[in-house]
Amino acid sequence: MSTPAPHQATWSATSVPLVAIEAELDRLWHTATRYLQAELVAAGRGPDVSQAAAPSSIRASVLNFVAYAGGSSVEPGTDEQLTKLADYLATKHRSRTVTIVAHENAADVALIATIRTNAQDGASGRKFIHEQVLISADGAVGERLPSIVMPLLISDLPTYVWWPGDPPSEDSFWRYITGTCRHFIINSREFSKPLESLSRYASLSRNARKYQTFGDLSWRQLSPWRELVARFFDNQYYRPFLNGVESVTIDYSGGSKWEMADGAANACPALLLAGWLSSRLGWSAVNCEWRDDGFDIACTDGSSGRDITVHFKSRLRPDVSSATIDAIRLKTANSGIQAYFDVVRQDNSSVARATAHVDGRTDSILSVRMTTEDLPALMAMELKFCDQDKIYEAALDAAGNMATLAQKQPTG
């Protein structure tokens, strides 16, 4: 996290008209710009007189970032967390940020806007200004909230919406901003009702407008896993084994905070990984059966009609805060030769090992550092994307189907 630079200005007002917010933003922006220019001159890096050209602005925004924390209960300290997150993200992607903390169940309606301009240090040591509007919205604010948020966004820049917690329901703030949102971001590892929420998120994505894209920080975290699994089959000798997959076992673990109703850890990352494999390989999920330590999804291969079982093996670990993948194992056969392709990470290790056992022989080994990024780093990565990620959407679609099946058959 970057430390805030000395220049910081805030301003706040209760139930104010939009013009006042805009005027204040403008004023704070100018104060901050003057401050930065003074600093540059003091550091001997001021306007080059010989060039007769003064820097006109230090602003280079690439996106609007809207964070919405709402739902039935918002944990205390959420606004500070979001502010800190936005400050960090601004060092990676210059943006205008609007943070909304909505206490939807509050009895009285109130809107408070606070504006912060912050001169921050960029990675290169150059300072830049980050402007944030923090809105605290109590009660049923309805359309009043979007009518303030929309005009504050910088025109022509893509708007990214970060929605911590479970995905929005149709009648929430989401309904108003969906038309403006270019890329919508959730983190399925943190869903409080994993199966229900994942299947709802999948249906949001299926019904999305054109040009609207969906992301999930948990999907980003799966990249190294997907890369290592894919790596086996870049090798043309192994590739035919993809047509003979018999079963896939995914071990995952998670803390008890987000456990599912039946005592299993949050299965979203594991479902997404399975969803990716099944969508790439043309399998469809047909049935789910629960076991003591997780559940099995039965799939059928679209081209050959073969049966494939995906075993989800859950482990509750009090020492981890959110769900992670521990291993993925593919059992497969081709022309009578049995093969196993495993990617396994030991507990608390940052390195995963990929091993292929073909016909009784251990064939190749690769160790790769698995990036265990924290939420701000993942979010910074996510903000790089705004093009449609068809692979993710297909994986989400398949994972959503699996989640729906799993929901229907809880343990007896």
Next chain:
Amino acid sequence: MAAPVLLTNPLREAMQLERTPDPCTMVIFGATGDLTRRKLMPALYNLALEGLLPHGFSVIGFSRPDHTLASSQDALSAFRERFKTSVKSFSRRPIEPAVWDTFAQNTEWVAGEFTRAEDYQSLRAKLQEVDREHGAGGNRIFYLATPPSFYSEIVRHLGEAGLVTNRATGQGWTRIIIEKPFGRDLATAKALNDEILKVFKEEQVYRIDHYLGKETVQNILVFRFANGIFEPIWNRNFVDHVQITVAESIGIEGRGTYYEEAGALRDMVQSHMLQLLALTAMEPPGAFDAEAVRNEKVKVLQALRPIQNFEVAEFTVRGQYGPGWVAGEYVPGYRQERGVNPNSTTETYVALKVFVDNWRWAGVPIYIRHGKRLPKRVSEIAIQFKNAPHSPFIRAAQLPSEPNLLVMRIQPNDGISLRFAAKMPGTVMGMRAVNMDFTYDEAFDVEAPDAYERLLMDCMIGDSTLFTRKDEVEASWKFITDILDGWCELAKVTEVRFPNYDAGTWGPPAADAFIERDGREWRRP
């Protein structure tokens, strides 16, 4: 129903790595040298850390045995230790023990003297052993990180030892990476190409120019060809002139013996700066691939108007630094540096006025300058546009004296800035030039990979877009050799008076007069 035949990997689609390299072995000649230590080893390790190296990848160091080490096992351990130390000192990321261990197991060492044929047989045996153990399938890359005087000889030995396999024979592929300098004039560059092409085919040869591996250099192409608004004005109708500057504040850093033989024109202009010029002036390629991009670049190099004989007096300026002050420190002059002849006439500064004789650039001068011990380190390309054809503000208190200028900065603060006139607030029509500035790290605060990481990866994948082709190297040497010859001729009739600029200044006064003659001035970046 039968399962489909999988010609491509269905899991690979839309992954960060669209293509992954085949398993292969990389042999480094000059494994104890400076380049290997500072650049190659850290780059390989960072690729391993990112998981970008293929399964079955190994490195073999080929270098002279250290006779204090008793066994070849000791020598291998010493090589791995050296590798680790260099990664520790120069890698952009720290060592991750588990990744390092697997990686180190795949490094091998062969005792070798470049001139001894037997040693190439030992290398051959080692390669076969590695192929068996790691399944590299005969795919190999030879990296010549050696003094240039050995390039031909190593290549010849590789051929004679039967180490150059090719795909047609089903033995896997072979590629060779050759460092700069590639020759020292047109004749030697051609001779070297001939020697190499006796053993390798052109598509197996990767001549490295690490400038092309830099993100910001690649961005010149993105800026020009991924935006619709710049290409229409990127020509003689709108551009007044172009200035390409590569200024260094450092001196020759103890490489006196090398620099005496090279000089500024060979060291920097022949390779890096002519590449920058080619990227700036080329026509849009049909695709971003090795043939299309290099076809367009070579056309620019072939269209450079030659500077011959006494024309050098009009189109070039040379300089050499004397002692002076750089960044608050007093530094010796070039002639006082170690390994330099006290009467040396080697140039440490060069300025050229170049024309690209084609339809797009006819009559637009491109000024190139490079020097050592200039006030600061900066590399940039500045496109100065023509003035507005007519000013309606003729009565204005202050006229827009500064025409539009577009600067692509390569280092430091890499980015792009555009200068334009704006009205100064007030009741009169005063105006002033302002800069609209874009810097990379303001917009994208991410760590870029080192140029060598990108280039090694490209070579493993078999993509030579960012490497220079035979005809490019020869076209650039042809242009440079004319100037070198012209300087020799000129020296017969006029004495070269060096040093002619103080360290810490922007080069010889003659360079200012050179551009002012044309009614223009150098930018002060």
